[in-house]
Amino acid sequence: SPGLYIVATPIGNLGDITLRAIEVLRGAAAIACEDTRVTGKLLNHLGIDTRMVRYDDHASDTDRERLLTRIAQEPVALVSDAGTPLISDPGYRLVRTARERGLPVTSIPGASAATVALTLCGLPSDRFLFAGFLPPKSKGRKDVLRELGNVAATLIFYETGPRLCDSLADLAETLPGRDVAVARELTKRFEECRTGSAEELASHYRTHPPKGEIVLMIGPPGEKVIGAAEADAMLLSELAAHKA
Ligand code: SAM
Secondary structure (H helix, E strand, C coil): CCEEEEECECCCCCCCCCHHHHHHHHHCCEEEECCHHHHHHHHHHHCCCCCEEECCCCCCHHHHHHHHHHHHHCEEEECCCCECCCCCCCCHHHHHHHHHCCCCEEEECCCCHHHHHHHHHCCCCCCEEEEEECCCCHHHHHHHHHHHCCCCCEEEEEEEHHHHHHHHHHHHHHCCCCCEEEEECCCCCCCEEEEECHHHHHHHHHHCCCCCEEEEEECCCCCCCCCHHHHHHHHHHHHHHHHC
8 A cells, every 4th residue: 555665684704684574565555765776686586576766875855755655655665785774774754754744654674784783792782872983083073982982882884995904093092991792794694792891892903894784882981971960969979988
């Protein structure tokens, strides 16, 4: 039936797609995708010949309106090059507008590099904060690391091979002593997950330039991070003890 179907696709291993995702892609009137060559390969592998329309980061308001008109009339799937749409990928504005107009939106879950990396690396998984890509320049990166460094959660970032060593060096400087994990080429032949301090990982990757796609994770701060109210209470009890 008409509506927008957000469909997760594999992040490397072509087997990682759900039965429902295949059914929806096959039954859709159109598949909106970032790159018709990339999605074309997946569809070809699955034996699906649904037509594709381009919808990427450069999509204009007019492109979106055209797609929304179709969504009101027929089932339209949204996929990205890999993994879950909207997760560091296009789709947010489309979903938001579709919902504002009361159009049906359904999400067909599947792989996302962030959750695959988290479940693999052995860092605490009870609380995590996904923060997309780290800024490309050192200054911006250190600002983000400092901003999020006190959050009592495992931090998850997407990263690129050429920038990994610089990011690890900035991490060693801004948040020393933290457990760090680097997950690379998830679900693919050369999948790797390496843990250690930022210094250890930086020195490893300096001599082994990392190829492929990367997720960088930072374990939560070791010492308990206390809130203002808790700090006040501690100070007051110290003062009381002093008076006595
Ligand atoms: N929407 C995707 C998802 O759900 O994972 C992420 C898209 S984002 C543009 C691409 C980034 O995701 C890559 O630069 C890398 O950091 C991460 N990534 C995607 N596939 C990966 C894989 N197989 N192994 C490690 N990281 C991956």
